[in-house]
Amino acid sequence: MSIYVVGDIQGCLQPLTCLLENVHFNPDKDVLWSVGDIVNRGPESLESLRFLYQLRDNLVMVLGNHDLHLLAIAAGVRRPSRSDTFDEILNAPDRQELLEWLVQQPLIHHQHNHTLVHAGIPPQWTLTQAIGYAGEVEAALRGAHSAEFLGAMYGNEPALWAENLSGMTRLRVITNYLTRMRYCTSAGRLDLQSKGSSPAFDTVNSDNQKVDAWFNHPERKTATDRILFGHWASIAGQTNNPNAIGLDTGCVWNGTMSLYHLESAKVTCCACQDGMCQDQPVTAES
Amino acid sequence: MDIYLVGGAVRDTLLNYPVVERDWVVVGAQPDELLRQGYLQVGKDFPVFLHPQTKDEYALARTERKQGHGYTGFAVDCDPSITLEEDLLRRDLTINAMALHTDGNIIDPYGGQDDLKHRVLRHVSDAYAEDPLRVLRTARFAARYAHLQFTVAPETINLMADIVKQGELAHLPAERVWVELEKALGERNPEVFIKVLRDCGALEKLLPEVEALFGVPQSAEHHPEVDTGLHILMAIQQAVALSADTDVRFAVLLHDLGKGTTPQTEWPRHIAHEKRGGKLVEQVCNRLRAPRRHTELARTTCQYHTLCHRALELRGKTVLTLLNATDALRRPDRFEAFLLACEADARGRLGLEDRDYPQANYLRQALAAAQDVSAKQFKESGLTGKAMGEAIAAERIRVLEQLRPS
Helix, strand or coil: CCEEEECCCCCCHHHHHHHHHHCCCCCCCCEEEECCCCCCCCCCHHHHHHHHHHCHHHEEECCCHHHHHHHHHHCCCCCCCCCCCCHHHHCCCCHHHHHHHHCCCCCEEEECCEEEECCCCCCCCCHHHHHHHHHHHHHHHHCCCHHHHHHHCCCCCCCCCCCCCCHHHHHHHHHHHHHCCCEECCCCCEECCCCCCCCCCCCECCCCCECEEHHHCCCCCCCCCEEEECCCHHHCCCCCCCCEEECCCCHHHCCEEEEEECCCCEEEEEEEECCEECCCCEEEEC | CEEEEECHHHHHHHCCCCCCCCEEEEECCCHHHHHHCCCEECCCCCCEEECCCCCCEEEECCEEEECCCCCCCEEEECCCCCCHHHHHHCCCEHHHCCEEECCCCEECCCCHHHHHHCCEECECCHHHHHCCHHHHHHHHHHHHHHHHCCEECHHHHHHHHHHHHCCHHHHCCHHHHHHHHHHHHCCCCHHHHHHHHHHCCHHHHHCHHHHCCCCCECCCCCCCCCEHHHHHHHHHHHHHHHCCCHHHHHHHHHCCHHHHHCCHHHCCCCCCHHHHHHHHHHHHHHHHCCCHHHHHHHHHHHHHHHHHHCHHHCCHHHHHHHHHHCCCCCCHHHHHHHHHHHHHHHHCCCCCCCCCCHHHHHHHHHHHHHHHCCHHHHHHHCCCHHHHHHHHHHHHHHHHHHHCCC
16 A cells, blocks of 8 residues: 655646556555645646545545635635636536535644645644644534634634634634645744745744744744645745655646655656646656 | 244344344234234234233234324225235335244345345335434434444435435424434444434434534543534443443433533633533423433533532532532432543543543542531531531531542
8 A cells, every 4th residue: 555645736637647647546555645725726626626536535635725715615605716716616516515525624634654734834833732723623614613614714813823712713823824824933923925935044024023934943843743735836845854745836837746655755746737747757756 | 824023033133133022924814813812902003913922012914104294194004915025115224124934934025134244224115204213213223233334325314314304303202202312322332323313414403402512623632532523422432331321321412512502702612511501401301301310410410520520629618519519419329320421521532532530439439428427426516407507518528628639
């Protein structure tokens, strides 16, 4: 059995199938992990969702911000923006089945000494804390108040975690950390504006705060945990940290799609153009 | 006339499961023939008889047609021309629709043996929908045989969901619902009963207060499983390990109902959920016409389980308040059941299934210590009435204070 971890798919199904063929992925014994953001922007959101749904018994995925956005629109608590490409899913005859499955997916998955999360884990949280807080959002998503949560999850505030936060505010900051974070301060104050592709310790943001990529903070409590994440296409997987494995290499932005082999730590990539694989995939040490 | 063993006895024999009761079907006979042989007729209009010696039930092969709503609205036909296959067709699940002839042959027209082999609970025919109680029965069979890996067939879950959607459960008398719930709580995996009811949407109709717990987060610090509904399912499984009594299991099922009404702004904390829960427990018990024993234990557990968890930190005075509030001095048996329910709550949490629960033994000692202080000791003091009561309480507080862990 092998475990392969794919970066953000965002409706680019063809590169995914191309990569899986290249590594001889066998759905009878191999397992695919996805860092989330399986839909939106790319050409085949519905087919991507269906593909993962059909693979569900051999799939582990965590929810990304685009997946949550889809659920919010489907629940009728949010209007799609002009750049969203969800119509095909929303009009699909199997929409209910697909979305009922999607909403059951976690925000964090931890297994085989690896942690799968869409954006990251803030520096002040231990892994145990992160899993517990993720559980709160997962419970809210799956329950009767799902739509209320999906409506309330939008917004950048509060930017800083506090244990005594409660209700939707608490769930919002947890969700922002796990599915939207790129930059934050060493204390874990979120900076959802900065998106620069070369994070460094002395970066000062527009609010005059010292910020850095979440995985760069030296005191980070999960520094020794091996974290697989996506979400941040512009760094193209360059974290300079063997324990922070960035897998969003921007397939939907004419970058590449990455497939990480858990056992060997090798990455197979294919170059993409308009959501289509352009070349034979290439495998390299990560 | 042919006689067949039918239903549960055939199923459990094939499963190597203990057979509790034997039901028989008689084909090709008139009521007179059975009465002449000494059988006793059970009801006037119902073709069911009791064997003169074994008291087993013997029923004439019959068909039933639904008339109106609910589970009583049936027209029964027991003409001697009705075949065994026709009789078996009206039954709920294929594994319950097999017959064993007195000559040893198994008659299995609907694939019951196959479903037994594959561990599937599957409805026999669309006639299943004629009795909404079958939704609960099927969930109960799932609870009963979960340890043998039985699951409900997807098409049967769909049919159950249709029955629920048509509002049929509303026609079930509360007493029948209670009987099924109590039986289910007595099975090995009562949490599967709740899960299956939830899967088909019936939990929302029958126990909306429990349904409301799913999707309500708790703090992972005390509840690593986070979801309150999940916690309830885990706690029930712990209750099964601690007690065979359905009142303990019922109390565990209802102990956190208050968390379903916590304002979302307070999540994941559940301030005063014990108090809010008490009213909901009353509501559920009234609706289900639950027996007093079950109602009282459920209410006590709901209101005082968090105080029980904190037992080792409580001052002597508060321990006495807990003993009085739970009526422990007069009802030590119920207090014991309360402690078991609280222990199940403490263990029904992810990764904490094997934790110690020293609170229970501490409170057992506390109860014994408080019981040792009695009116007899104050006979000589000349105190009466209220003053005597106060003196006893003061002495109890003193001994409970001494008992406190240092």
